[in-house]
Amino acid sequence: MKYILNNLITFKKTVNFKEIALCKIMTYNNICTINHLFVDKKYRNLNYGSELLKIVENHCIHNNIELINVTVHEDSLSNTRFFYFKNGYLINYKIDSKIHLTNCDDEYTLINMYKKLI
Numbered sequence: 001m002k003y004i005l006n007n008l009i010t011f012k013k014t015v016n017f018k019e020i021a022l023c024k025i026m027t028y029n030n031i032c033t034i035n036h037l038f039v040d041k042k043y044r045n046l047n048y049g050s051e052l053l054k055i056v057e058n059h060c061i062h063n064n065i066e067l068i069n070v071t072v073h074e075d076s077l078s079n080t081r082f083f084y085f086k087n088g089y090l091i092n093y094k095i096d097s098k099i100h101l102t103n104c105d106d107e108y109t110l111i112n113m114y115k116k117l118i
């Protein structure tokens with residue numbers, strides 16, 4: 001199988017010449033993975049995250065990328081999976097992680113979500 005790791009791209013959204021959001025993606029064998037999607041706190045819930053995601057999705061469609069996926073933390077305070085649900089993403093799988101360090105134990109759930117584009 002031919003592995004292609006390319007197109008490490010950052011998309012940015014500006015308002016009044018100020019950068020207020022960014023999305024970093026990478027593509028691999030016609031699959032896009034969102035590494036980061038971040039909106040400046042002062043500009044959240046104004047649809048800028050969804051707008052930037054749409055720009056990324058259109059870029060992928062034009063480059064014959066079939067699927068986008070993203071992994072989010074299941075978090076009781078900031079449930080970003082609902083942001084992705086609202087943008088048409090479905091749950092692919094969940095991973096329950098347990099961390100054991102000398103002075104620190106933690107547990108969290110990662111959720112991988114996807115959207116088929118083509």
Ligand SMILES: CC(C)(COP(=O)(O)OP(=O)(O)OC[C@H]1O[C@@H](n2cnc3c(N)ncnc32)[C@H](O)[C@@H]1OP(=O)(O)O)[C@@H](O)C(=O)NCCC(=O)NCCS
Nearest residue numbers: 036037038039044045046047048049050078079080082083
């Ligand atoms: C997640 C994030 C990118 C959303 O950006 P945003 O511009 O605030 O989102 P939008 O305004 O486009 O929201 C669209 C919908 O998703 C909902 N939504 C957005 N963030 C949400 C969250 N954290 N939890 C639950 N719902 C959320 C909004 O309420 C809105 O719903 P509505 O259409 O019913 O009003 C932004 O909150 C952020 O940068 N968070 C910190 C980084 C992060 O967690 N990134 C995601 C992991 S890659």
